[in-house]
Amino acid sequence: MRDDIRWPPEWPRALDARFGAPVAGTYRTCADDFVVEECLGFEPEGLGEHLWLWIEKRETATSDVVRQLARLCDVGPRDIGYAGMKDRIAVTRQWFSVHLPGREAPGDLEVQLAERGFRVQRVTRHPRKLKRGVHRGNRFTLRLGGPVTTDAMLEQRWQAIVEGGVPNYFGPQRFGSDGRNLFRARDLLARGWRKRDDREGMLLSAARSFLFNAQLAERLAAGQWQSVLDGDVMMLDGTQSLFAVETRDAELEQRLVDGDIHPTAVLWGQGGSWAAAEAERLEQRALEAWPGLCHGLERAGVKAARRALRVRLGETRIQRDANAVTLEFTLPSGAFATAVLRELMDEATLDFRSLPEQPSDSATRGESP
Structure with a gap:
């Protein structure tokens, strides 16, 4: 049927x-307007078969990092672990794991990744692969533009969702x-x-x-x-x-x-x-x-x-400047920042009209299934 x-x-x-109804606004007009940082909720142990890398990427899908890591480390895509898919049009920081039992990563791995636009900010080891959905959540820093920046009701809307979710x-x-x-x-x-x-x-x-x-x-x-x-x-x-x-x-x-x-x-x-x-x-x-x-x-x-x-949102902050509003908040794994934004402003892509097919999110897997 x-x-x-x-x-x-x-x-x-x-x-x-x-x-x-909220007034119109814009977001994610460039990658720097949408910053996502993964909150793992635990520390890698420093030893084990899996190399863990804390990587910053810009305007790149998580799957692109997976493909490059697999190629550079000479492993299959299934040997790469990550906790969740992050937004492509954004600056994101997240962990990846590579299964390298009994061997080291290529000596120039960080240089090779940097040449492809991926900044490795930390390298360590852990006994287990990084699994989907194990992270505690994500921290967002979002910059809004357009008429919403002068909306007199914005702080009241913000306070309402901070208090009530x-x-x-x-x-x-x-x-x-x-x-x-x-x-x-x-x-x-x-x-x-x-x-x-x-x-x-x-x-x-x-x-x-x-x-x-x-x-x-x-x-x-x-x-x-x-x-x-x-x-x-x-x-x-x-x-x-x-x-x-x-x-x-x-x-x-x-x-x-x-x-x-x-x-x-x-x-x-x-x-x-x-x-x-x-x-x-x-x-x-x-x-x-x-x-x-x-x-x-x-x-x-x-x-x-x-x-x-x-x-519920955590670690919340709102700040206005001359031309924009900046929001900071954390969400648990599986929750979407767009669910927060559509309560604060009107923008076509927040109402499910036109977005890339790649599931993103600042949540995929806590996104859940």
Whole structure:
């Protein structure tokens, strides 16, 4: 069955009811306007079979660094590890690992990488390969331009999301230019997913992300994305630990206000929702329009998981100068900076219209699947 996907989707923002629609703005007009630094959350041990490199790249995809490291170290791409895909039009700093058991890296590796535009800022060793999604999060420094820089309400919007968090939407880069990844996913799932047609699972990820965003939009429209509902599945802040709610109570509601727990929605797959009662009804209302995507994901063997509906910012700072606004904040692994920006300003690419197909993010893998 071919689900009737219309692009771009009209997923609501959280702050419009309180402040009205945001004014226009620009971001990422050049790489220096979008700086991402990976927060690993632990220190490499200094010994082991895997060479770890802390690399700064500019206007380059993470996959390009992987290819160059594999070639220069004479290993296969599978011997290269990284925690997440970072944005291409940006300055990014992240760890990479290279499996080099019993041998050293080429003596001129750092020079060779520098000639290709990759600055190696630290080299060490660790016993294990760097795996996707193991990093704690990412730190962003974003420079905004355009009318938003003179918006009198900007600081109030900023304070509202600092205090209450933002809807944890998957960002538009997950879906590709004009939703192309999603349409490809729909057609592939209708035929029957095969790994040879989607080796990195990018299309499966696009379908699951779309279904999650639809559920989040349903909760936003109902005014319940920051509420505890009967039958909810809650996630402990800073972890992937889940627990079910039979009946909401004052203690749970206070923990939600304090940011200790967050409601979740399903990343669809085999095993279903796990939610019940009122929470399950809202999920099913959002998912019933997409039976082809849901059934296709089940047939593909994807296992169901949960993702928080809300994400909190850390280490926040806002600064205005004559022509721009600079934002600084951290997000946990899997969250998208574009979800923050679309609450603060109006800009076409924040509403899922036109972005590169390469999943990016400042989040891919905590992006999750």
